[in-house]
Amino acid sequence: MKKVLILYASSTGNTEEIASLLEQHLDTKVLDITSKNLEMTEVDVKELKEYDGILFGTYTYDDGDLPFETDVFNDNLQNVDLNGKVIGLFGSGDTAYFQFCEAVDTMKNEFKCRGSIVIDHVVKVDLFPDEKEELDAIKELGFLFQKALSAHAIQSSS
Ligand SMILES: Cc1cc2nc3c(=O)[nH]c(=O)nc-3n(C[C@H](O)[C@H](O)[C@H](O)COP(=O)(O)O)c2cc1C
Secondary structure, X not given: OEEEEEEEEOOOOHHHHHHHHHHHOOOOOOEEEEEEEOOOOOOOHHHHHHOOEEXXXXXXXXXXXXXXXXXXXXXXXXXXXOOOOEEEEEXXXXXXXXXXXXXXXXXXXXXXXXXXXXXXXXXXXXXXXXXXXXXXXXXXXXXXXXXXXXXXXXXXXX
């Protein structure tokens, strides 16, 4: 079984809903999934090394910034080597803001700098995930994430 962490920051529940939908698209027969809300739990970044893949979600705050809990997490991330981990990114924002879901792009770059295998397809949802394109994009991320995890398993064992 591959170990997967779904880790997210969500203040009003929109990003949490994306996390929950993503989880439904993952195959629990082959994946051991843990889900954590950064608002509720302190995450020791060293713990991330236990996982084969991480789906990371965040909402965006104040003109494209990382919200507080994502910012703290990101500061702690700076000294961690996540080489070879498969990472998928998602988040909710509001299209009324010029920097729509910019925190998702910021975290994508941060994970790339940690040596992770970052899936190019990111999910950006306008508030609550209810539009067909958004639901399709969430499903696609689940599919690509799982595919990358199994491709990496083949590479690692060969
Ligand atoms: C003060 C404030 C600033 C915000 N700034 C942005 C922003 O710059 N870009 C964006 O896309 N959304 C912005 N938002 C919208 C939130 O990201 C959006 O409401 C999101 O759905 C919250 O996700 P959550 O329910 O997971 O907490 C802002 C919201 C607030 C209250």
